[in-house]
Amino acid sequence: MERYDQLYRLYDEFDTERLRTYQEFVDLFPPVDSPVALEHWRSAASELRAMQGEIGSAYAADGEAFATVASVATREQAFTGLDLYTAYGRPVNVLVLDVDETLRSAGSTDNEIPRETLHLLTRFHDAGVPIVICTGQTLENVKGFLIQGLGNELVHSGDVSVVYEAGTGVFTPGHGAQTKRLLYEDLDDDIRTTFRELRSRVLSAAPERLRRSCHLQGNEFNVTLKPNFETGSDRAREVIDEGLVYLLDLLEAAVTNVADAAIEPDGWARAHYAAADPEIDRVLDAADEHPDADAAAVPSSLSRLFERIDVAYYEADAAEVGSRELNKVVGVEAALGVLGVDDPFALVMGDSKSDLRVMEWVATHEAGIAAAPEHASGDVLDHVRSTDDLVFGRGDAAEMLRTALALNRLADLD
Numbered sequence: 081m082e083r084y085d086q087l088y089r090l091y092d093e094f095d096t097e098r099l100r101t102y103q104e105f106v107d108l109f110p111p112v113d114s115p116v117a118l119e120h121w122r123s124a125a126s127e128l129r130a131m132q133g134e135i136g137s138a139y140a141a142d143g144e145a146f147a148t149v150a151s152v153a154t155r156e157q158a159f160t161g162l163d164l165y166t167a168y169g170r171p172v173n174v175l176v177l178d179v180d181e182t183l184r185s186a187g188s189t190d191n192e193i194p195r196e197t198l199h200l201l202t203r204f205h206d207a208g209v210p211i212v213i214c215t216g217q218t219l220e221n222v223k224g225f226l227i228q229g230l231g232n233e234l235v236h237s238g239d240v241s242v243v244y245e246a247g248t249g250v251f252t253p254g255h256g257a258q259t260k261r262l263l264y265e266d267l268d269d270d271i272r273t274t275f276r277e278l279r280s281r282v283l284s285a286a287p288e289r290l291r292r293s294c295h296l297q298g299n300e301f302n303v304t305l306k307p308n309f310e311t312g313s314d315r316a317r318e319v320i321d322e323g324l325v326y327l328l329d330l331l332e333a334a335v336t337n338v339a340d341a342a343i344e345p346d347g348w349a350r351a352h353y354a355a356a357d358p359e360i361d362r363v364l365d366a367a368d369e370h371p372d373a374d375a376a377a378v379p380s381s382l383s384r385l386f387e388r389i390d391v392a393y394y395e396a397d398a399a400e401v402g403s404r405e406l407n408k409v410v411g412v413e414a415a416l417g418v419l420g421v422d423d424p425f426a427l428v429m430g431d432s433k434s435d436l437r438v439m440e441w442v443a444t445h446e447a448g449i450a451a452a453p454e455h456a457s458g459d460v461l462d463h464v465r466s467t468d469d470l471v472f473g474r475g476d477a478a479e480m481l482r483t484a485l486a487l488n489r490l491a492d493l494d
Contacts, residue, residue, distance in 0.1 A: 083162055083490065086139070090146050091155040094135055102128040103151040107199050145489050152203075153486035157479065161486030164449060164468065170425040171491035172448070172484045175204060176412055176438060177477075178430035179215045179222070182453060186311055188475035198229045200481040205234055207488065210419045212426075214243040214408050216400070216434065218298050219251055241419055243411030246402060246434050248301040250411050252418040261414055263406050264301040270338050271388060271403055277334040278303050278401060282327070290326060293319045297398070303327070304400040317396035321363050324399040328353060328360075328391065331401055332382075335389070339381040347371020348378045352386045359393050392434070408434050409441045424448060427484045429477060431456035439463055451480040 090096065102124050109121045128151075135150060136143030149158050165171070177183055184193045201211060215222055222242050226235050234240065238254035250261045264272070282303055283296055293315075297304035305323040307316035332349035348371075354361040355375035364370050378386070390407075392400045416424055426448030428438050435452075436459055442448035443463075451470035452460045464470055472479040 083166075083493070084159075086142070086146065087149075087155075087158055087162060090135070090139075090150055091158070093138075094150060095131070096150040096155070099128070099131045099135075099150050100152070100154070102131065104196070108195055142493055145493050148489050149486045152200075152489075153482045157483040158486045158490075160470075161483050161488075162490050164483075164487050165491050167468075168425070168449070171488040172209065172425055172427045174210045174212060174416065174419070174421050174424050174426045174448075175201070175481075175484075176212045176214050176426045176428045176442075176448070178432070178435050179213060179217065181431045181455070181474075182429050182435075183477050185453070185475035187455075193225065193229050194475070194478065196478045197481065200478055200485065201230060202234065203485060204481070205230075205237070205239060208239075209488075210239045210241070210421060212241045212243060212412060212415045212419070214412055214415075214430070214435070214438065216246040216302075216304075216398075217244060219244040219249065219300070220298070223251070239419065241415035243408060243415050245299050245302045247407045247409070247411030248299070248402070250414045250418065252415060255418050258418045261418070262300070263410060263414060264403065267403060267405060270385060271405070274331075274334045274338050274385065274389065275301060275303065275401075275403075277337060278330060281330060281334075285330065286326060290319070290322055294323055301406070302400055302402040304398050306398050307396070312396045314396075320394070320396055320399050321367060324360065324363055324391075324393050325350070325367060325369050327399050327401055331389065331391065335382055335385045339385050340379065343379055343382065347373045348382050349386065349391075351375045352378050352383060353391045357391070357393070359395070360391065363393060394432070408438045412438055412441075427451065427480065429480060431460060433457060433459060436460045436463055439467075443467060453477075 105124050106121065106128055132147040132151065135147040139146045153161065183197055184191055205211060213222060213226065219242060222244055236253040241250060241252040243250050248264045250263065252259055283291055294305045294307050297306050305327065307319040309315040309319060328349040332345060336343050350364060350371040351373040352375055354364050354370065388404050390402045390404045392402065424447045426442055428442055428448055428450045430438065431453050439450035440463065442450065449468050449470065450464050451472060452464045453474050454471050455474050461471065470480060
């Protein structure tokens, strides 16, 4: 109980809220050409050092650690960090982070990663904690905003890896021949042929109305339809719902050509995926597009391939076809291998079913903890609440990063 007593003393006896205000001002002060502003920053930095020194003196050998905790974490965040360390006995040694609706949010951060979050990521990097960005986005998109937000030097430091397109590839700058791993090249001919055919026809064979209302995301492997309307809008929802039905039928044709061209089309893909995914079932039902076929009657030659191919629906955002053999777990494992993280204890943050797989993987292997925003999918929230209940506000990933920083700094005391 000694650490808990020390934390109670820290937050009861010192003005930690004022301390954090100074720390945030010093950390996030924008570069401006103003002597007055610069003097204000110097004054704040001096006050910050004095307050940290006061805490340092009160805690003797552990003073620096407690001053750091007070500078970055609220009382609740600090105690949560200590609870996590008490439960697991390990610091976080790698971050595994989704981007959209996790690090940034269309609804609350204007789809930008907040400066506060970016700064906290640099603190982890400076402390030697590798960062794995794990996203369904294309590599070029991710590289662009990472370099813009974190800087070219950090991104190319050798301690940052990008799992892109939900696990089809891994990009880890600074690792020679291992820098870019195209995991989809390891798939067998049946899957690669199916995806080549799907990609070659996805726009050219689409009805004109759909072709004018959506575009194909620039993936290297996955086939993803995105709306030409604002994500989350009613029009985007209509387009993606229609696109999902279209993709299911196109996938059935491609799989049939690979598996058995003699099989007549009968809504086999619709039946298979509706039975497997309640969201897909709901979309088909709402559009009155349920097939007559039953999932149990799908020809085995088709079902064997369907079982290896994932169809994902993101309401008013995207409809996507990917390989079940390539997912974020596979990508994260590959990234950890390149980064040399042999015994991970990860902080996994995400909001979707693809992130849930990573969360379940770290839980099964006792390799980390999971956190999610309050608007994450129901399955994700169920998992997070049943483990450590690490739920944060929309667009406030910084809350969990601060908790993990407190966890790590308290772990350093042992």
